[in-house]
Amino acid sequence: xxxxxxxxxxxxxxxxxxxxxxxxxxxxxxxxxxxxxxxxxxxxxxxxxxxxxxxxxxxxxxxxxxxxxxxxxxxxxxxxxxxxxxxxxxxxxxxxxxxxxxxxxxxxxxxxxxxxxxxxxxxxxxxxxxxxxxxxxxxxxxxxxxxxxxxxxxxxxxxxxxxxxxxxxxxxxxxxxxxxxxxxxxxxxxxxxxxxxxxxxxxxxxxxxxxxxxxxxxxxxxxxxxxxxxxxxxxxxxxxxxxxxxxxxxxxxxxxxxxxxxxxxxxxxxxxxxxxxxxxxxxxxxxxxxxxxxxxxxxxxxxxxxxxxxxxxxxxxxxxxxxxxxxxxxxxxxxxxxxxxxxxxxxxxxxxxxxxxxxxxxxxxxxxxxxxxxxxxxxxxxxxxxxxxxxxxx
Numbered sequence: 001x002x003x004x005x006x007x008x009x010x011x012x013x014x015x016x017x018x019x020x021x022x023x024x025x026x027x028x029x030x031x032x033x034x035x036x037x038x039x040x041x042x043x044x045x046x047x048x049x050x051x052x053x054x055x056x057x058x059x060x061x062x063x064x065x066x067x068x069x070x071x072x073x074x075x076x077x078x079x080x081x082x083x084x085x086x087x088x089x090x091x092x093x094x095x096x097x098x099x100x101x102x103x104x105x106x107x108x109x110x111x112x113x114x115x116x117x118x119x120x121x122x123x124x125x126x127x128x129x130x131x132x133x134x135x136x137x138x139x140x141x142x143x144x145x146x147x148x149x150x151x152x153x154x155x156x157x158x159x160x161x162x163x164x165x166x167x168x169x170x171x172x173x174x175x176x177x178x179x180x181x182x183x184x185x186x187x188x189x190x191x192x193x194x195x196x197x198x199x200x201x202x203x204x205x206x207x208x209x210x211x212x213x214x215x216x217x218x219x220x221x222x223x224x225x226x227x228x229x230x231x232x233x234x235x236x237x238x239x240x241x242x243x244x245x246x247x248x249x250x251x252x253x254x255x256x257x258x259x260x261x262x263x264x265x266x267x268x269x270x271x272x273x274x275x276x277x278x279x280x281x282x283x284x285x286x287x288x289x290x291x292x293x294x295x296x297x298x299x300x301x302x303x304x305x306x307x308x309x310x311x312x313x314x315x316x317x318x319x320x321x322x323x324x325x326x327x328x329x330x331x332x333x334x335x336x337x338x339x340x341x342x343x344x345x346x347x348x349x350x351x352x353x354x355x356x357x358x359x360x361x362x363x364x365x366x367x368x369x370x371x372x373x374x375x376x377x378x379x380x381x382x383x384x385x386x387x388x389x390x391x392x393x394x
Contacts, residue, residue: 047325048392056089059384067370078108096150102131105167113174127172136163139186157212173241185238192275198226207231219269234272240315253312256280262302273299311336314366333364
């Protein structure tokens with residue numbers, strides 16, 4: 001087993017401080033004023049000056065964004081609304097057809113992603129906290145066609161079972177492997193040992209065909225007492241998922257408890273340990289009752305661990321930009337520490353770490369790289385923002 005890389009082991013310079021310095025076809029009629037005209041700010045980074053600007057503001061706890069071809073974005077708001085944001089920052093009224101969500105605790109409308117063939121199919125994917133009877137809820141996923149007025153042909157293709165009476169740890173992100181599969185991350189809903197129980201879907205990373213059917217080569221297909229959707233297990237609360245464009249490797253990030261946020265490279269059928277092994281402790285300061293330590297035979301160590309929890313959320317690779325200072329970087333949103341983390345990569349190895357947007361003081365919930373080569377972020381605040389971050393140039 002390869003020992004985990006640790007954030008605390010890197011000798012790093014952290015950059016703080018922000019120094020002041022035609023709508024897309026996808027846009028629906030605006031209900032919120034655009035932020036166009038707000039001056040961009042320069043950001044001093046270890047690799048040169050970046051530029052930060054506000055695309056849109058007035059979003060209510062935005063959770064995820066998906067850049068649209070030709071400009072504009074889809075943005076989810078945790079309370080249950082999906083909006084279009086045009087390239088000029090104008091924000092649409094809520095789109096019709098979004099499934100009912102359980103907007104309690106950490107639940108609500110979560111991830112949004114475009115299908116790999118979106119240009120032809122107009123299909124999008126949504127993950128959300130789905131309500132059940134008597135206060136029960138679970139992570140679910142649906143796909144739909146994006147129409148002019150809203151969503152059409154909405155189909156729920158995945159439900160976390162069993163639903164439970166808890167308000168936290170839903171996950172959830174999508175990643176597409178380019179081979180006809182979608183991965184869905186989720187949380188263990190604070191039911192710790194469910195992560196280890198293969199007949200339940202809490203605390204599991206699942207892999208499905210794009211229509212929601214189960215691939216025949218999933219690791220637990222045909223095994224008694226195990227759900228065939230499962231790809232890997234022993235996860236806590238996974239709010240980041242992305243495929244490395246350079247290699248096709250799946251990367252996953254999850255919250256530890258108090259300490260021990262993890263990056264994993266999930267392999268089929270492997271056990272990633274929660275709650276038996278962890279680098280964290282309970283929020284009370286006491287040990288996790290089920291934990292035996294930081295490692296155990298038969299359980300995978302994290303690929304990289306943050307001993308102090310940033311509260312990891314959305315993630316995105318910045319690659320294929322030869323000669324650009326941020327090329328071969330992994331970006332991670334941080335909720336608890338309210339910043340954007342840049343990890344410099346050499347292959348799969350993390351060799352440096354930089355913290356950005358500290359002075360913003362807002363929870364970074366999602367980060368995506370768009371076709372224009374810029375990063376776009378949403379801040380999980382009551383008056384949330386969609387931000388554009390232009391990387392340093394060569």
